[in-house]
Amino acid sequence: MALYPIRTYGDPVLRMTPKSVVEIDDKIRTLVADMIEVMYDAPGVGLAANQIGVAKQIAVFDAQDELGPRVMINPEIVELSGEWEYEEGCLSVPGHSWLIKRPAFARVKALDLDGNDVEYAGDQLLGRVLQHEIGHLNGGLLIDVLPKRDRKKALKDLREEMLELGDPR
Ligand code: ZN
Numbered sequence: 001m002a003l004y005p006i007r008t009y010g011d012p013v014l015r016m017t018p019k020s021v022v023e024i025d026d027k028i029r030t031l032v033a034d035m036i037e038v039m040y041d042a043p044g045v046g047l048a049a050n051q052i053g054v055a056k057q058i059a060v061f062d063a064q065d066e067l068g069p070r071v072m073i074n075p076e077i078v079e080l081s082g083e084w085e086y087e088e089g090c091l092s093v094p095g096h097s098w099l100i101k102r103p104a105f106a107r108v109k110a111l112d113l114d115g116n117d118v119e120y121a122g123d124q125l126l127g128r129v130l131q132h133e134i135g136h137l138n139g140g141l142l143i144d145v146l147p148k149r150d151r152k153k154a155l156k157d158l159r160e161e162m163l164e165l166g167d168p169r
Pocket of ligand 1: 092
């Protein structure tokens with residue numbers, strides 16, 4: 001059984017902005033370990049805490065490099081540049097993906113599990129994952145960054161899908 005079910009499109013928790021983490025204690029460390037498990041189990045390359053219903057500024061990711069799973073607490077984007085188109089999906093919007101243009105490169109400041117300042121920077125998949133997860137931590141979803149016409153279509157498709165599933169939301 002999954003530790004935490006992943007919240008999906010229509011769940012209001014995905015549209016809330018989680019609170020900053022004030023103290024990194026054992027509870028936070030356990031939460032992060034659980035989040036990494038949920039991410040790999042899904043499987044996905046990133047997971048924000050509000051995707052499992054926890055309103056905290058925490059995200060985990062694995063950009064499929066040699067560094068393995070990493071965590072960012074209270075992350076903040078400090079630099080974006082370039083442009084890159086990538087077929088992007090989201091664990092909270094299962095069964096969909098869109099070709100999405102975002103900056104190619106991202107630099108992020110955050111805290112690690114010991115409360116130390118840490119910086120993550122990269123382009124392509126890493127740059128994308130950083131932007132996607134920080135989007136979640138601002139109450140955002142990948143459809144928000146689609147051009148207006150594509151976004152309208154995406155919202156319509158998702159609405160129809162929810163009605164078909166009999167989702168009361
Ligand atoms: Zn996502």
